[in-house]
Amino acid sequence: MSEAALHKPWRSLRRQREAAEFGLWVFLASEVMFFACALTGYAVNRVLWPEAFAAAARETNVLYGTINTGILLTSSLTMAVAAESARAGLRRLTLVCLGVTIAFGLAFLMVKGLEYAEDIEKHLVPGPGFRLDQPAAQIFFAFYWLLTAVHALHMTIGLCLVGTLLAQAWRGSRPLSSPAFEAAGLYWHFVDLVWIFLYPLLYLAGRS
Amino acid sequence: MTGLGEDVPLTAGAIWRRTLPVWAALILLLGATLGLAYVPLGRFATATALGIAVVKGGLVMLFFMQLRKPDPLLRLAASTALFFVAFLLILTFADVLTRSAPSQPGTVMPRSQPELPATGQRGF
């Protein structure tokens, strides 16, 4: 089984696995900077317009946001179990956990979709007819839409990755010892991590 | 085929025993941050919310993303970006917080709508 997972130019599976994890971590560093850029923009504008940002953040739906945070945290649990059980060679547990992770991911996107529909109904899209009077509140929602949309895009990519792995593991075309399971897990946890920070910034600000 | 100096749990039970407590802690923290958001903490509200987010993020990174593994390479890669995020924030705020009033946004009182459409054709 080990031989099937070993690719050129590697001489040992241990090294190859380390490279997959390390390469993914380096890529995640790059993703951190990607989100950091938008979050810096958010931070600067929030410092410049604190009241408008607080007022705008109160308009987000904290219920949907909290449910989604819970869903994502739980999906991270199942993804972590999937990666570890793949490494331990537990095929059934791997398949089940990957499937559950996908289900949670889809649930997240569904809730997000409901939330978007509500936001549009409440005229929270920046532009003519915006719900709030303070002009800078629109800047908050500019970042809200942008950050959540980019995050949802990452979720979608993660779902595709996990879906592919599930199919491959199901058919047996990818050995469970492949480093891809851990790598996909890292990516999934990162998407979760981004949400962990978006949640207080977008949903909890200005509540008290 | 063992991991990087890491004892790989081989049974399903061991895996769950290791991960479920982390999940429970994360959900507890989620409840805490939600509850605290409604407590009037004034200027500490944001700091508290972000502090809890950092703890949650730390748990995810350490336990789910396997940073507990004694592999300095992964820890290095995971921590590098944080420094550069700090550079970005510190130096940007070095400008934003010390800027003279006339170049601060808001000198031109912002309006909700521009007089002309902002979609690429304002000048033409």
Next chain:
Amino acid sequence: MSGLTAERAIPDRPGRAENYLTAETGLASWLLTTDHKRIGLLYMAAITVFFFLGGAAAFLLRLELFTPEGDLLSADSYNRAFTFHGVVMVWFFLIPSIPNILGNFMLPLMIGAKDLAFPRLNLISWYIFVAAGLIAVYTLVSGGVDTGWTFYTPLTTAFSNGNVLAAAAAVFVAGFSTIATAVNFIATVHLLRAPGLTWFRLPLFVWAIYATSIVMVLATPVLAMVLLLISAERAFGIPIFDPLRGGDPILFQHLFWFYSHPAVYIMILPSFGVISEVVTCYARRRVFGYSFMVYALLWIALVGFLVWGHHMFVSGQSLFANLVFSFLSFVVAVPSAIKVFNWTATLYRGQIVFDAPMIYALGFIGLFTIGGLTGLFLASVPVDIHVTDTYFVVAHFHYIMVGGAVSALYGGLSYWWPKITGRMYPEAWARFAAVMMFFGFGFTFFPMFIMGFLGMPRRYHVYPQEFQVWHVLASGGALILAVAYLLPMGYLAWSLIWGRRAIANPWGATGLEWQTSSPPPTENFDTPPVVVQGPYNYHPEHEGPPAMDREPHSPQGGQPV
């Protein structure tokens, strides 16, 4: 014939039966290859096309500026031409040039690896790059962009009538290719070094590519996000930077230059690596102060992130921030100076051979020094306020990027040409082209310092009569420069068919890449090499080379014994 090659190149010796070029044939074997060497050549092909496109735009600009009137281009098409020139040259030529051509090809060879860490990712990154390039070309065909390569808002978001979204998309997509390549390089350097190749035995080219990759990984995503922000603002009218709606346009400049200053180091750090390889080989000297050369690279990669505000001294940034960024910009000049001093010290008591790569390298050191020193002028606030947005700035960064990075690309390409193709280039022609490039460059860009200091602003297609003499000089020099760039393309292509066959190590260099046949086999080395000592062993340590004899150089490593 050169002293180094005369006794070492065997005329028309038949090549090895099997190498990476002949192992497989057919178009599919190239387009689907995962061999880093072939992908390096694919990059070379694509990047050459973009060099032509960007060069054509530059040629149009210089032609227009020959006279003070706007007789060739309208103001608007002039704007589009310099934007296209900037976008293509920065993102489709300078940033990928040395890392993706020479780095891709040489990095695994220099560290004794069979390939990069993720060979398929490497191929994918080429396709992404080509796709991005096609979007860039589409931008031009669909009317171009008039904002300059800096995409400043509110011009891009509210006023420009060009195809900003397509241009931003091109740059955005190219970023994926850059990041993929950088991740690949970093993982390769960390995990695929040959046995015995410790960090402080790495050739400086590997260090340079490594440092560049770190900058690429951490800076490029910030550009991607900020382009996304302006695209969202332009496309959907959501307020982010619009000052009329409370946004902060200076914030855009912060985020943009957080990428774009380090991008300068993405362009120049790989050149540092090339120059270190070439200077040591053609001076037959160990590099002076190896560890300081390494620290300087890493120091530049780190501190390069802290100086971006020197592009914003007149933007309305706070005086405090101006002072901080000015100070940090002086700090980042120190390691660059260390490198220049160390190259110069490496030449001391060397047996210098003036072959083409060495001429390029010496030209690089001179031009980079001028470019770097004028950078200090621009880092000091009062001088910068005087010359902001003048040709002084244009001259400064062309000295770094064209005089520096492009010279190093040509030098590196000549140096490794025998390894890449298995053929020797015609030395006399190459020397002629190298000298011509140096003088052509000087004629083109030195007058810009003068007219810039006299007040000629950049980005104008008409100008007062008094500046014409300088513009004519620059345009004339550009013609020489263009010939000097085209000439190597001609003789290098010629050498592919009629050049003498190269032996494994025609220059008597010490790096691992020379310890395999030219061109290398698909697997790079017949048996995995083992490294026994540091780089550049051109003479015994702590001794100068003997006055007359060829030094007894010894390779870094080789087949295990």
